[in-house]
Amino acid sequence: TKLWGIGADKYLSPLSPTRAGMDDFDLQDYANRVGKLESGDKYDSDNHKGFVGRYQFGSSALETFGLLKPGSSKKYGDRGEDAAVYHPDAWVSGSLTEFLNSPAQQDALFAKYTKQNYEGLKKAGIINESSSSNQIGAALYTAHTGGLGGATALYNKGENRQDFVSGQAG
Numbered sequence: 291t292k293l294w295g296i297g298a299d300k301y302l303s304p305l306s307p308t309r310a311g312m313d314d315f316d317l318q319d320y321a322n323r324v325g326k327l328e329s330g331d332k333y334d335s336d337n338h339k340g341f342v343g344r345y346q347f348g349s350s351a352l353e354t355f356g357l358l359k360p361g362s363s364k365k366y367g368d369r370g371e372d373a374a375v376y377h378p379d380a381w382v383s384g385s386l387t388e389f390l391n392s393p394a395q396q397d398a399l400f401a402k403y404t405k406q407n408y409e410g411l412k413k414a415g416i417i418n419e420s421s422s423s424n425q426i427g428a429a430l431y432t433a434h435t436g437g438l439g440g441a442t443a444l445y446n447k448g449e450n451r452q453d454f455v456s457g458q459a460g
Contacts, residue, residue, distance in 0.1 A: 315408075315426050321345075321400055323427075324434060334390040340373050343389060343396045345434070347403075349374035355399055356382060357389065407433040407441075414438075416445045 322331075328346040329335035336342045340349055349363040352375065362380035366373055374380040381389075389395060411417045411429050421429075433441035443449040 315423060317401060317404065320404070320427055320430065321397065324400070324431060327431075333393045333396055336386075336390065340375050342375050342386065344393070345396060345400045345403075347396075347399065349380075350437075351399075351403060352389075355402060357384075357399070358382065404430055404434070407438055410438040411441065414442045414446060416442065 325331045325344040329344050333344045352358045353363050358380045362374040366377040366380050375386050417426050417429050
């Protein structure tokens with residue numbers, strides 16, 4: 291049984307199988323692969339279901355990192371939990387249009403999000419300093435598409451939650 295989310299298998303090769311902690315992990319290569327898988331490398335991408343940008347961030351990720359106001363995912367959930375991205379009042383400053391037109395902001399957010407997921411996966415025992423680049427990349431992509439909780443459930447309990455089936459980032 292494969293223990294990664296849908297799409298992670300597309301990420302796995304041709305990474306080098308060398309052992310690597312996050313210090314040796316090629317974050318730029320990973321970002322390029324995720325950007326291609328999630329949006330075809332389009333920073334202005336909007337799947338019209340609440341996942342936006344090159345990396346298809348949802349409301350919960352944007353809220354976690356302070357781009358959307360706290361509680362906005364629930365407050366503006368009339369089109370689903372990620373509909374907050376479409377409400378101008380949900381944004382702390384700026385707007386969806388500004389976010390979609392800011393590659394630098396999206397790339398910086400992706401780096402923070404990935405580092406947070408790495409630490410969470412490490413704490414959950416899913417990856418460690420002796421994990422290969424492929425193992426790290428697969429686990430990170432699983433967390434990217436299904437959230438850290440979904441990735442932990444998948445790897446540690448074998449539960450493949452609906453988050454992964456949708457293939458959406460969150």
